Amino acid sequence: MSNTHADTVLYVRDTMLPQSEPPASTIGPAGWAKQNLFSGWLNTLLTVVSAAFVVFLLYRLLPWFISPTWGSDSLSSCRALFEEIGRDHEGACWGVIRDRWQQLLFGFYPAELYWRPILSLILLMVALAPVLFVGKVPAKMLIFSVIYPFMLPWLLWGGTVWMPIAVIAGFGVGYLVFKLVAKVGPGGLAAIVATLATVLWWLFLTAPVAYGLASVLPLALEPVASRQFGGFMLSVTIGVVAIACSLPIGIVLALGRRSDLPLVKWLCVGFIEFIRGVPLITLLFVASVLLNIFLPPGTNFDIILRVMIMTTLFASAYMAEVIRGGLAALPKGQYEGADSLGLDYWQAQRLIIMPQALKISIPGIVSTFIGVFKDTTLVSIIGLLDPLGLANAIRADTDWNGIYWELFLFIGAVFFIFCFSMSRYSMYLERKLQTGHR
Amino acid sequence: MKKTVFLGALTAAGLAAGAAGATTLEDVKARGTLNCGVSTGLVGFSAPDANGEWTGFDVALCRAVAAAVLGDQTAVEFVPTxxxxxxxxxxxxxxxxxxxxxTWTFSRDVDLKFTFNGVNYYDGQGFMVPKALGVSSAKELDGATVCIQTGTTTELNLADFFRVNNMGYEPVPIETNAEAQQQFLAGACDVYTTDASGLAATRATFENPGDYAILPEIISKEPLGPLVRHGDDEWGDIVTWTLNALIAAEELGITSANVKDMSSAATDNPEINRLLGSEGNLGEMIGLNADWAVMAISAGGNYGEIFEKNIGENTPIGLARGLNALYTDGGLLYTPPFR
Structure with missing residues (x-):
């Protein structure tokens, strides 16, 4: 055989060719473009048409965007400026953003106290870091994450520092009662009594204790009324509370819905289906209008608090279903495996089921978060001045009446930053938790 | 976890509730601020400025009442509604x-159980059309598409007007005045209808106001005024007579500039003296200080001053007094005597 081969082949190279660069048409920007944009006649056509469309859009929009109106202080002065420089077309009147950006961010929050919401936001990042970036941040910082929910209302609303401390003390009271009762009675009874004691402490003793301590040692921030909240600060506050509370409540509801105990199951199903069957607007109207009628006259149950509760309930119902999807996606073997290891229900959930179910649900959870955050703009319908509500109020100023796109573009851009970062984080988390299922 | 915070706040709310339950006047005095409901934003009538200070024609009335009751025109909590x-x-x-x-209507007064405290602006519903449409009267609008704000009396008036005149129309429902402006300018509707004051304010913001015409027909009566709950007549009287005091002040020539001088010493006009508290005891009768009207007038001036400052002819909105002039000038403002 080899002989025949040697006869038919005239020349055999006996050294390796040196490696050479790939052809110029397949590397670099040119290669990328050839591969991705011009790989066939159809794609080439589509590329050209899309490029022409983008150029057309930019050609029409850019002149509107590039407009030397940052310094103007009313719509009419913008128009006078256009006249002066001889522009025949309308341009953006950016003066409204310069004039009102602080109001769009902070609402009517007193300007000298802006540091409080800003500090709250920074501390929120610090509190979230150990949760979001497990392993990269010292786990001891979790202590701060636990304290933060009590600090947040104090920073935003102000008042005496003893209020959050007295609220935290409720846990101490519960723990003490539990220890005392557990010495004489069964553990279950102790848990019930301790819970009862904690709730009673919060309901009846927190305020007197806090005010008592405040009169001895007045450490207080200047109080800020809820009515002064507005703009993105309001959206972010409502959004963060709803997001933070809806995840744990959603997990509990999802587990409850899959529970074997009929009462628990039907309660959870009823709650989820009721909330999901009602638009958020309806819930907000209940918060703003119906509660007002049912509560005794003169009751001053903070409107923002009511809205937060309603948004949280709304988000929890959706969260529950997203997480139930994750639970349903787990193969039965995982449950059986947990049982065969002798784990009890909570151990199995904590160690085996939830970590996997939550990982599967990450995209759904994050899109629910983003949805909730954007839904906060609905509060403008009940008269709270969120960014959209404020845009309306700003337009009611005679200086800025007639301005639309500048405000909406600014609001849209800020919302985009928030939502896009959430979505990016979710992708990071997915990559990090990937253990080879796909 | 965070439920605890809610519970804490609930507690505070519950305690605060215990303090309430007296008459509105006592509540306001105990609270030290007046809670006044205003629009979330209506050009000339109520709007927050860059510092978060509310200004406008309706806002000025809130401030006058706060000044009359609490002696401080800034003691108002504006609740956007x-x-x-x-x-x-x-x-x-x-x-x-x-x-x-x-708008003061029968059903709002009687069925919804409110008490209207007079009229601070006589408005009426009008139509605005592009001049290019070639329409000179609302009677020629058969078959037009009409931008109309939902949930207002204007919606009902519109239906009545077209039915009475045997015309058809196609409504384009919109939520806010801002949306209406955009829709109208974009040509989504031929006609925009709302209160004539709103039309004037809207047209003033257009780049070419001259291209649009407000038709001569005013198809409804829209007496706009402040209102309070039924059943607390003392409080209703205070709002009514604060508004009356502002109108009477214009009639009597009392302005924010001269009110201090006029009140410091009795003048020749006994009605001025009674109004400003240097004679008689009107303040005591209404349950306020003797200088209640002085405070109300110095808050933002008399009715005419408030009108000129917020919506009058020298503002971008440029409304003429029209029906809202004193009866001596051919308008409808006529206040009962202070006696």
């Missing part, structure tokens, strides 16, 4: 008075 939340906010006690360009 929408067309949908305004009545429940008032009925539930969240606000003490509503000054939100609200």
């Amino acid at each position: 929408t067309g949908k939340t305004r009545f429940t906010a008032l009925a539930s006690g969240e606000i003490d008075m509503l000054a939100r360009n609200t």
Whole structure:
């Protein structure tokens, strides 16, 4: 055989060719473009048409965007400026953003106290870091994450520092009662009594204790009324509370819905289906209008608090279903495996089921978060001045009446930053938790 | 975890509730601020400026009442309300008075159980069309598409007007005035209808106001005024007579500039003296200080000053006094005597 081969082949190279660069048409920007944009006649056509469309859009929009109106202080002065420089077309009147950006961010929050919401936001990042970036941040910082929910209302609303401390003390009271009762009675009874004691402490003793301590040692921030909240600060506050509370409540509801105990199951199903069957607007109207009628006259149950509760309930119902999807996606073997290891229900959930179910649900959870955050703009319908509500109020100023796109573009851009970062984080988390299922 | 915070706040709310339950006047005095419901934003009538200070024609009335009751025109908590939340906010006690360009109608007064305290602006519904449409009267609008704000009396008036005149129209429902402006300018509707004051304010913001015409027909009566809950007549009287004091002040020539001089010493006119408290005891009768009217007038001036400052002919809105002039000038403002 080899002989025949040697006869038919005239020349055999006996050294390796040196490696050479790939052809110029397949590397670099040119290669990328050839591969991705011009790989066939159809794609080439589509590329050209899309490029022409983008150029057309930019050609029409850019002149509107590039407009030397940052310094103007009313719509009419913008128009006078256009006249002066001889522009025949309308341009953006950016003066409204310069004039009102602080109001769009902070609402009517007193300007000298802006540091409080800003500090709250920074501390929120610090509190979230150990949760979001497990392993990269010292786990001891979790202590701060636990304290933060009590600090947040104090920073935003102000008042005496003893209020959050007295609220935290409720846990101490519960723990003490539990220890005392557990010495004489069964553990279950102790848990019930301790819970009862904690709730009673919060309901009846927190305020007197806090005010008592405040009169001895007045450490207080200047109080800020809820009515002064507005703009993105309001959206972010409502959004963060709803997001933070809806995840744990959603997990509990999802587990409850899959529970074997009929009462628990039907309660959870009823709650989820009721909330999901009602638009958020309806819930907000209940918060703003119906509660007002049912509560005794003169009751001053903070409107923002009511809205937060309603948004949280709304988000929890959706969260529950997203997480139930994750639970349903787990193969039965995982449950059986947990049982065969002798784990009890909570151990199995904590160690085996939830970590996997939550990982599967990450995209759904994050899109629910983003949805909730954007839904906060609905509060403008009940008269709270969120960014959209404020845009309306700003337009009611005679200086800025007639301005639309500048405000909406600014609001849209800020919302985009928030939502896009959430979505990016979710992708990071997915990559990090990937253990080879796909 | 965070439920605890809610519970804490609930506690505080519950304690605060215990303090309430007296008359509105006592509540306001105990609270030290007046909760006044205003529009979330209506050009000339109520709007927050860059510092968060509310200004406007309706806002000025809130300030006058606060000044009359508490002696401080800044002691007002402005509660922005929408067309949908305004009545429940008032009925539930969240606000003490509503000054939100609200039309005084039979059913609102009787069925919704409110008391209107007079009229601070006589408005009427009008139509605005592009001049290019070639329409000179509202009677020629058969088959037109009409931009109309939902949930307002204007919607009902529109239906009545077209039915009476045997015409058809196609409504384009919109939520806010801002949306209407955009829709109208974009040509989504031929006609925009709302209160004539709103039309004037809207047209003033157009780049080419001259291209649009407001038709001569005013198809409805829209007496806009402040209102309070039924059943607390003392409080209703205070709002009514504060408004009357502002109108009477214009009639009597009392302005924010001269009110201090006129009140410091009795003048020749006994009605001025009674109004400003240097004679008689009107303040005591109404349950306020003797200088209540002085405070109300110095807050933002008399009715005419408030009008000129917020919506008058020298503002971009440029409304003429029209029906809102004193009866001596051919308008409808006529206040009962202070006696």
